[in-house]
Amino acid sequence: MTVFICLILFTPLLGATLLALAGRAISRRLSGVLACLCVAGSLAGAIAGWSALAESGSTTQTIHLFTWFSVAGLNASFSALYNHLAAVMATMVAFVSLIIHVHSYFFMRDDESWVRYFCYLNLFVFFMQVIVLADNLIFLFMGWEGVGFCSFALIGFWYTDPSRVMAGRKAFLVTRVGDVAFIAAMAVLFYATNSLGIADILGATGTLAPATVTLVGLLFLWAAAGKSAQLPLLVWLPDAMAGPSPVSALIHAATMVTAGVYLLIRLFPMLVLSTLTMEVIAALGALTALFAACAALAQHDIKRVLAWSTISQVGYMVIGVGIGDPNGSFFHLLVHAFFKSLLFMVAGIVIQALHEEHDIFKMGARVRKIAPGTALAFFCGAAALAGLPPFAGFFSKGTILEHALTSAVHGPPIWMAVWAAGTVTALLTALYSFRVFFLAFTGKPALEPDTKTEKTPPAMLHVLWPLALLSVVAGALNMPEHVAMQLGIPPHWLDHVLGNLAGPVMEHPDQHLASMAELIDGSLALVGFAIALFIYGPWRIRKPAADKGLAAAMQRGFGLDYLYMTYVARPYRAAADLIWKNVEDGGVDSAALGLGGIAVRAGNRARRWGEDKLTSYLLWLLLGLVIMLVIVAAVGIR
Amino acid sequence: MIVPMEHVLIFAAVLFLIGLVTVVARRSLIMILLGVEVMLNAAGVAFVAGALRWWDITGQGMVLFIMAAAAAEIAVGLTLVFNIWWRTKNLNPDALTRLKG
Numbered sequence: 001m002t003v004f005i006c007l008i009l010f011t012p013l014l015g016a017t018l019l020a021l022a023g024r025a026i027s028r029r030l031s032g033v034l035a036c037l038c039v040a041g042s043l044a045g046a047i048a049g050w051s052a053l054a055e056s057g058s059t060t061q062t063i064h065l066f067t068w069f070s071v072a073g074l075n076a077s078f079s080a081l082y083n084h085l086a087a088v089m090a091t092m093v094a095f096v097s098l099i100i101h102v103h104s105y106f107f108m109r110d111d112e113s114w115v116r117y118f119c120y121l122n123l124f125v126f127f128m129q130v131i132v133l134a135d136n137l138i139f140l141f142m143g144w145e146g147v148g149f150c151s152f153a154l155i156g157f158w159y160t161d162p163s164r165v166m167a168g169r170k171a172f173l174v175t176r177v178g179d180v181a182f183i184a185a186m187a188v189l190f191y192a193t194n195s196l197g198i199a200d201i202l203g204a205t206g207t208l209a210p211a212t213v214t215l216v217g218l219l220f221l222w223a224a225a226g227k228s229a230q231l232p233l234l235v236w237l238p239d240a241m242a243g244p245s246p247v248s249a250l251i252h253a254a255t256m257v258t259a260g261v262y263l264l265i266r267l268f269p270m271l272v273l274s275t276l277t278m279e280v281i282a283a284l285g286a287l288t289a290l291f292a293a294c295a296a297l298a299q300h301d302i303k304r305v306l307a308w309s310t311i312s313q314v315g316y317m318v319i320g321v322g323i324g325d326p327n328g329s330f331f332h333l334l335v336h337a338f339f340k341s342l343l344f345m346v347a348g349i350v351i352q353a354l355h356e357e358h359d360i361f362k363m364g365a366r367v368r369k370i371a372p373g374t375a376l377a378f379f380c381g382a383a384a385l386a387g388l389p390p391f392a393g394f395f396s397k398g399t400i401l402e403h404a405l406t407s408a409v410h411g412p413p414i415w416m417a418v419w420a421a422g423t424v425t426a427l428l429t430a431l432y433s434f435r436v437f438f439l440a441f442t443g444k445p446a447l448e449p450d451t452k453t454e455k456t457p458p459a460m461l462h463v464l465w466p467l468a469l470l471s472v473v474a475g476a477l478n479m480p481e482h483v484a485m486q487l488g489i490p491p492h493w494l495d496h497v498l499g500n501l502a503g504p505v506m507e508h509p510d511q512h513l514a515s516m517a518e519l520i521d522g523s524l525a526l527v528g529f530a531i532a533l534f535i536y537g538p539w540r541i542r543k544p545a546a547d548k549g550l551a552a553a554m555q556r557g558f559g560l561d562y563l564y565m566t567y568v569a570r571p572y573r574a575a576a577d578l579i580w581k582n583v584e585d586g587g588v589d590s591a592a593l594g595l596g597g598i599a600v601r602a603g604n605r606a607r608r609w610g611e612d613k614l615t616s617y618l619l620w621l622l623l624g625l626v627i628m629l630v631i632v633a634a635v636g637i638r
Numbered sequence: 639m640i641v642p643m644e645h646v647l648i649f650a651a652v653l654f655l656i657g658l659v660t661v662v663a664r665r666s667l668i669m670i671l672l673g674v675e676v677m678l679n680a681a682g683v684a685f686v687a688g689a690l691r692w693w694d695i696t697g698q699g700m701v702l703f704i705m706a707a708a709a710a711e712i713a714v715g716l717t718l719v720f721n722i723w724w725r726t727k728n729l730n731p732d733a734l735t736r737l738k739g
Contacts, residue, residue: 614731618662 001052005063005080005133007045008090011038012097012125019122023115035118036101039125043094050087059083059499062135062199073194081135081198081266084497085330089132089262096254096337097125099463103345104246106460107352117157121250124150128255132262137186137196140263144182144227147256148175154251155243167242174236178226178260185219188212198266205270213270217277220267221284224260228314231288235561237311238295241303245348248303253310253344254337261317261333265326272324279414282322282404286421289315291558293428297435298554300544301358302347305436308557309385310340312425319422320400323407323415327495328399331478334494335396339384339471345464346378350440355452360436361544364445370453373461375441377468382437384471386430387525394522395475395483397426402517409513426521430528435536443538480514646687654680667719667729671712678708 015038023031053061065078080086101121108117127150130143149172156168190196192212193204205213224230229237240252251257264271264281271277289312296308313336320329351358353371368375384393401422407415439446476487477494484491536542545551553559657680660673682701689697723729 614734615662615665622658622662 001049001056001061001082002063002065004045004049004052005065005082008042008049008094009080009126009129009133011041011045012122012129014038016119016123016126019115019119023119028114031115032105032118035122036098036105038122039094039098039101042125042129043091043098046087046090046094049082050084050091053082053084053087060199062197068139074190075136075196076138077136077197078139079135079197080133082133084499085265086133088330088334088494088497090129092334092337093125093128093132093255096341096467097121097128097250099467100246100250100254100341100345102463103249103460104244106457106463107246107345107348108244109457113157117154117244120150120153120157121247124154124251124256128259131259135197135199137189137198137201140198141179141182141186144259145179147251147259148172148179148227151175151240151251151256154247155240157243157247161242164242167236167239171236171240174233175226178223178233181219181222181226185216185223188216188219192216202267202269205273208270208273210274214274214276217267217271217274218280220263220271221277221281224264224318225284226260227263228257228260228318229311230260230284230315230318231291232560234288234292234311235557235564238304238307238557241301241307245303245344245351248307249341249344249348252307253340257310257314258317258333258337261314261321261329264318264321265330265333268321268326271321278322278324280322282319282418283414285315285318285320285322286418286425287315288312289319289425290421290428291315293425293432295554295557296432297428298545298551300361300555302351302360302363302436302440303344303358305360305432306340306343306347309429309432310336312429313340313385315425316397316400316422319404319418323400323403323418325400325403327478327498328396328403330498331399331494332396334477335384335392335471335474338467338474339381339393342377342464342467342471343381343385345467346374346381346461349374349456349460350378353454353456355450355454357450359447360439361446361542362449363440364449365442365538366445366449367441371456371461373458375437377461377464378441379437380468380471382433384474386433386528387426387521388430388529389522389525390472390475392471392474394525395479398518398521399478399480401426401521402514405517406510406513423520423524427524427528430525431532434529434532438532438536438538439542443536443540443542446542446544480518482511482515643687643691647684650680650684650687653677653683656680665730665732667722667731670731671715671719674715675708675712678704678711 015035018034019031026034060081060083063080063082065080068076068078070076101118104117104121108114111117124147127143127146131140131147134140134143152168152172154168155171156165158164186196189201192208193201195201195204222233226233237252237257241248243252271281292308292311292315296305296312299305299308313332317329317332317336320326320332349371350363350367353374354363354367357363380391384391387394387397401419404415404419404422408419476484476489479487479489479491479493481491490496534540547555556562654677657673657676657678660676661670664670664673682704685697685700685704687697689695689701719729722734726733
């Protein structure tokens, strides 16, 4: 098992190291192939490890690799907690990463920083797998910060454009606000349980005080909100679209942004002990899902629509954790990784084919001629995102909403609000998904397009078909009984594989409620599709909304950026200014400079004696000698 | 001792003063080194006078030391002078102001 874990973790690291050290010495083609092969190695390790875990019969294995440091009981060991959750996640991460690597091989074909790109991409896969596998929280935190660094480096990948660099910096700083809570949670946990291994902590939850559990849960939620771009820390993700599209697909859609949710799922047996934590998680997820879906409705930039929809979909996953359905949440995480990375990469192809055109109002049906096949691939992704009935998103989102409805019927009113928000969001999701589809791939462009276009290699699209296929059929991973029975596939396969993550058994909602939730979701998705067709359909004259009022507010994400600029960044800057001018310049520096000034003045005085010519030294010497002799003559030698 | 002690000491003092004035007044490094030599030899004369006056060999030994020190001093000193000459083409000590703050 250790071999497989090492294979998963260290082949991408090896790739990154080789590329960093020798990337310039080997040919461009070889370095790209090397990067892809290393991720393929990670995938092979993940699959082999998964089957080995299934054969061994045990559900959880803790594998100690080596100890990083050990101080006063604080044991930072590189150890992996390998269960079916980690196995599936590691496989998904490696699989999606592999496709994105191969896609990048074509996408970045003309970029001069080719080696740097693949080096960061491989390094990212390593750090992501650390998050997926780590047992020790310090080890996990290393991965957590590592993906943050790679995200920063890849958002600002085209560093000659200052706005892209700023976007990278923003992402780095905002997620850092969440990381503070991660460190605080580690401190509290170490104080309470004297260990930082997830397995140990989950084993010791029974002995923890309820207040501690709540506190740690909320701190981890805050950390997850930073990484997974949830309210109130979501502002970095829309700007993160400044990076290359495959990077957005890998980091800002499929893997890194779901790391926060994955962490919550991993720690679920502890979180579930505190009702308050669970309620806050669900409420936060619901709020974020609705908020981001509204913002996505008004975007003009194809990648920004997808970015806001990612925030919204991750909100669903957070709802799933909050209502006590980690399996459903994880199901949605997997499916979302497939269709959202697909959408991002198709968008990347379109943007490249149209010569860096991001505005969906300038695309229209001509895209289908310039980049054939993209419309079909995008439709698969958009339908899965919207949750149109047979597509994968329908089942994954449906599972979460079914559980939300069950909680809403049996529980306190807050669950009703969560379910309602999730359902309204489902309608909005269908609306904005097909809005993008119709605007970007059908009809006459509303705005005069830039005529320049570019031929793109077809292989760039062909590598995406596995993802498109998964967007259509991945629902089969976790079908409800009545659908599965008709298709003749095992129902709730993923639930069986994952086992009982939840601790307390989460029963499946009764048939009546489940059917009702499915009916509502399915019809809402169709209604959303119909509205989008009616407003943005191919034969309509589509004009972008005027840049004022509600539409403008939605487009800017309801001014959250402005809010932070005004009420956080500006006071901070003012305080920094104040400290700089008064304390630093006026206090510390003046004191130091004053002391230095005295020394300088004294030195200037003294310098006058030495400022003369060499011969005058001799005269002074002579004078001194004469004075000494005179004294000797006067006093005499005793 | 045929010559009186005082005469020898006055001679040594005069010699010393000549050396001293050479060192202070001349504006050439070579002349300054020369002056230092003269001063050293003036001291040597005074030592020899003392050795004869008190019939003590130590004074003459001291002169040998002075000669050795003078030889070493002139070797090092002339090397420095040559070096300065190569660098600046100038032997005026007042022109050497690179250390001036």
